[in-house]
Amino acid sequence: MVELHPLCAPLEFLLGTWKGTGVGEYPTIRDFSYTEEVAFTHTGKPFVAYAQKTRDAGTGLPLHAESGYLRPHKGGHLELLLVQPSGIAELLEGTVADRHIQLVSTAVVGTATAKPVAATERCFRVDGEVLHASVAMAAMGLGLQHHVASELRRVP
Template identity: 30%
Template sequence: MIEIPSDLHKDVVPLAFLLGTWEGAGVFDFPGTEKCNFGQEIVIRHDGRPFLEFRSRTWVLNEQGEKVRPLESEHAFWRITSNHDGTSGARGIEISSVRDDGTVEIWYGELADGKPQIDVSTDAVARIEGSPEYSGGKRLYGFVNGELLWVGEKAAPNVPLRPYMSAQLKKVLSPAQLVKDINDLPDDGIAFFK
């Protein structure tokens, strides 16, 4: 079930399925870098204005699933826009993001009509000196069976666009939600287990 907060700005209601803290794992694989499994935490929140704030942290995992070192961090703002191609049905999405490696991106795409799926591509990429070579990307996000799944594609001057990162994330319940759920248990608590 997708909850829509009462103070969520009306312009971003179609993105309500993204709200919350998500955690999980995925695979990272791009030429010139070491292939690895990674852990990820994504926090998507709102403050009543017409955008969502997106924060992602990833870290390399060892074979036992333990954190080894940071991989990437990203901070972005997601907005709903009118469609750039004038089509009806799907809604336009624009994202402005910055990564810890000094890359700044502008993404455009759309929210699928009738399902919680987002497809975006880079429109502009800027890099500071010393950041990895990168010329553009694509991402697909989907809310499937209560989980957030995503895949990212990346291109560099000598590498054509190809999948490089994907993850499966589960929503983390907040302590406030857990307390609310506990209040629904029978008074003695034991009846729950019978």
């Protein structure tokens, strides 16, 4: 097993695979329920890889996926680089402390065919063995507001 890079020590609580359920809403779409799987892995380098995928809770059909890297820095500062197959890339910055991560976008860019997203905020919090994840976004000409929230449990 590869030793965790010292800068990644504040993210050790996330490492592994998590599965669970969530709900989503936004004024421009119908509310929905989903299943989610998230994996946080490391290679000994000063980053943690992130991969996420969701499926419709009723049909099992794929809904969304994204992947990227958490880049921790001294003093609890954290960066997240994220890309989605819908043509959107996010750069976020924030903090990690006490098993809680709060991130705010510094840039959100999209391809010519991507839906317009102006800003995002993301939160990861682990209470016991439950990972709470949430995303807020400003999209489709609307201001920043809640979009999705999930509760995941670590896969043994």
